Amino acid sequence: MKPDALRGHLDALLLATLDGRQLHGYAIIEALQQVSGGALDLPTGTVYPALRRLERAGHVVSDWSTVGGRKRRTYRLTQAGQKALHAERSAWREFTTVIDGVLGGGGKWAQT
Amino acid sequence: MGTDVIDRYVTDLGSRLQGSKKHVRDLLTETRDSLEDATEAHLDRGLSEDEARTRAVEEFGPVKEIANEYQAELAVAYGTRTLVWLAIVLPLMHMAWEYGRMLLVGPWQDLGTPTPSWYLVVAKANDMTSGAASGVALVALVLGRILARKYDTKLLAKLAASIAILAVGAVLLGNVAIIAATAHVDVARLMQSLPMSIASLITWIVIIRLGLLARRCLSCATIVA
Structure with a gap:
């Protein structure tokens, strides 16, 4: 999938990845790639500024901890982040329903 | 040399950033961690040390573009x-x-x-x-x-x-x-x-x-x- 197409959805994807768990940056990237079967192909460096943006919005919080001898910044959702994720999911369902109604019609206008 | 690829990338990125020293340091630490994690993942997939480090840096994105977003x-x-x-x-x-x-x-x-x-x-x-x-x-x-x-x-x-x-x-x-x-x-x-x-x-x-x-x-x- 093209990075430009993903960029607009990056915040929602990150919120969904952090739903119910606390992960460090690269674990988030791996989880995203795993869930998408490798189709989500963003430059990994763009994930970190996006995480900071979510933190600035109060949707995630981060803590530094030492894991395996290395300092890691781990992220988790806040209550506001949970609400934002809920809103993103509703908006996405609405969007896909509408678009599917048009694109998934199988070219019925061409047949009439 | 493989090791230098990550060092060079982090140094280059750091030289392009301006802001609070603590924030810059945090971002660069996180960047290095991410590159090391990616290297380990590529090593597990069978790449050589040099290939793994180079691949990790390539996947992170062009330094100019990433520096711009960080900045x-x-x-x-x-x-x-x-x-x-x-x-x-x-x-x-x-x-x-x-x-x-x-x-x-x-x-x-x-x-x-x-x-x-x-x-x-x-x-x-x-x-x-x-x-x-x-x-x-x-x-x-x-x-x-x-x-x-x-x-x-x-x-x-x-x-x-x-x-x-x-x-x-x-x-x-x-x-x-x-x-x-x-x-x-x-x-x-x-x-x-x-x-x-x-x-x-x-x-x-x-x-x-x-x-x-x-x-x-x-x-x-x-x-x-």
């Missing part, structure tokens, strides 16, 4: 910090100065030379400037948090820097105006009390410090492409 976040963080300082320090500084004046000098009306009514207007305007600048900084902080995801980070960084510059500029102008007005009414008032002269000097040092913060804030925001 926007650093600029917003610096802008936020500057606005917090403005929101807290300006009213405190003004209250301390006014309290000191009332204690050491007394009301303007009680001074030996008559105080014209226009002078009181200038003094009132100067009083209000600090409060207004602090209020604007506070509103900008709240709006910045609400709009964090709705607007482009680069735009928010430039807005924060502009507000900081304008707020400090207004306070600076208010202080210059009151000094000029005092000198015009009775230049002796400026030197009437040594503790107040020291308090005024401290006020100017604080304003200059805030001005430097605001200027650096603008510099952080404008190097973003």
Whole structure:
């Protein structure tokens, strides 16, 4: 999938990845790639500024901890982040329903 | 050499960033961690050490593009910090100065030379400037948090820097105006009390410090492409 197409959805994807768990940056990237079967192909460096943006919005919080001898910044959702994720999911369902109604019609206008 | 690929990338990235030292250090630590994690993942997939490190750097993204995104976040963080300082320090500084004046000098009306009514207007305007600048900084902080995801980070960084510059500029102008007005009414008032002269000097040092913060804030925001 093209990075430009993903960029607009990056915040929602990150919120969904952090739903119910606390992960460090690269674990988030791996989880995203795993869930998408490798189709989500963003430059990994763009994930970190996006995480900071979510933190600035109060949707995630981060803590530094030492894991395996290395300092890691781990992220988790806040209550506001949970609400934002809920809103993103509703908006996405609405969007896909509408678009599917048009694109998934199988070219019925061409047949009439 | 493989090891140098990550070192070079992190050094190159760091040389392009401007902002609070702590924030830059945090971002670079996180970057290095991510590159090391990616290298380990590629090693597990059977790549050689050199290939794994090179692949990790390639996947992270072109340094110029990534630096630009990092810089926007650093600029917003610096802008936020500057606005917090403005929101807290300006009213405190003004209250301390006014309290000191009332204690050491007394009301303007009680001074030996008559105080014209226009002078009181200038003094009132100067009083209000600090409060207004602090209020604007506070509103900008709240709006910045609400709009964090709705607007482009680069735009928010430039807005924060502009507000900081304008707020400090207004306070600076208010202080210059009151000094000029005092000198015009009775230049002796400026030197009437040594503790107040020291308090005024401290006020100017604080304003200059805030001005430097605001200027650096603008510099952080404008190097973003």
